[in-house]
Amino acid sequence: MRSYIPPPAFHTFDPIGRVPPDLIGAIESSMEGRHSDLISLIGVQRGLDLEEGKEPSIDRPNLLFISLILWQEDGSSPRPLDGGHSKEKLGRFPTNDGNAIEYLVENTREEAGNSFLHKLLTKLSRGLTEECLGLPGFSKGLGGIELLGWLDSQEVNDLRKEIERGRWTVMSSEPLDGGVQDAFRHLLVYLRAAGRSKCGLLMRRHS
Numbered sequence: 001m002r003s004y005i006p007p008p009a010f011h012t013f014d015p016i017g018r019v020p021p022d023l024i025g026a027i028e029s030s031m032e033g034r035h036s037d038l039i040s041l042i043g044v045q046r047g048l049d050l051e052e053g054k055e056p057s058i059d060r061p062n063l064l065f066i067s068l069i070l071w072q073e074d075g076s077s078p079r080p081l082d083g084g085h086s087k088e089k090l091g092r093f094p095t096n097d098g099n100a101i102e103y104l105v106e107n108t109r110e111e112a113g114n115s116f117l118h119k120l121l122t123k124l125s126r127g128l129t130e131e132c133l134g135l136p137g138f139s140k141g142l143g144g145i146e147l148l149g150w151l152d153s154q155e156v157n158d159l160r161k162e163i164e165r166g167r168w169t170v171m172s173s174e175p176l177d178g179g180v181q182d183a184f185r186h187l188l189v190y191l192r193a194a195g196r197s198k199c200g201l202l203m204r205r206h207s
Contacts, residue, residue, distance in 0.1 A: 008098030010091045010206040011148075013190045015078050015199040017070040018042070019152045020128065024135065027063050030056055042067045061141030064128075068150070070199050081193040081201075086186040093183060094176065100183040101125035101203065107174045111167040120159040124149045124203050146205040153200050160191040 018041070026037035035050040048066055050056055056063060070078045080087070093100035105121050123132070127149030130136045140146050151159060162168075163184050170180045194201050 008092055008096060011093075011099060011101075012087075012091060012204050012206065013081060014068075014202045014204065015070040015081055015194060015197060016068040016150060016202045017199055018068050019200060020064060020068065020133070020138070020150060023064060023067050024138065027060055027067065030063065031060065038063075038067065059141045060137045061139060061145050061147050062143065064138055065141075065145060065147060065202075065204075068202055070197075081190050081197070086189040090183065090186040090190070094179075099125065099205075100187070103176075104180060104183050104187075107171045107180050108168045109171055111169075114167050116158065117162045117168055120151060120155055120162065122149075123155070124151050124159070124201065127151075144207060146207070148203040148205055150202045151200055153194070153198050156191055156194045156199075156201055160188060160195060163188060163191075 023038070023041060026041055029035070030038045030050065033053045033055050035052055035056075039050060044050075048056075048058075048063075058066075072078060090100050092098045093103055095103050101121055102125050105118055105125070108117070110117050125148055126132045128139045128147045129149075130139070132149070133139075138147065174180060176182075190201065
């Protein structure tokens with residue numbers, strides 16, 4: 001009997017109205033029961049019970065996620081930047097880990113003197129890891145949440161322009177025929193939608 005091989009993780013790209021560096025200090029204070037700084041930044045979020053002097057009932061990654069996301073005015077879930085073809089194609093890319101952004105980093109070469117493309121892709125895919133953020137505890141949390149990285153609204157536009165300029169080439173060793181072009185095409189759907197909404201992007205993994 002063949003052993004069960006689980007499918008690769010699914011990845012999503014959420015619209016964000018704030019950026020982690022603006023929130024992390026306030027979240028650290030909130031974890032100690034001092035919530036005034038965080039409340040002044042995000043207001044009182046639905047489902048977030050913060051009582052001064054008491055530690056929050058959720059951990060850092062979940063608190064960061066709630067604080068970052070661009071909720072609708074009535075407090076409901078944000079409008080998806082794409083709800084169709086690109087969500088599925090980019091969400092579970094046909095590689096072992098299902099991560100299309102890492103695939104792009106590994107299988108493209110930048111023109112000499114241009115390192116901006118990979119810098120932005122890496123920030124989107126790894127920016128909240130301890131290695132990149134410089135702080136532990138903001139990536140993997142309770143309930144299976146895993147925050148990977150982010151781009152602010154300016155970086156969203158910068159990455160779109162870098163992709164469209166075409167100052168990159170596909171590695172000859174690329175394992176998937178047309179994989180880079182396909183991943184960039186679907187990523188552009190998100191970047192253009194985020195650009196129209198003037199928001200940033202948060203990348204998450206769902207195992």
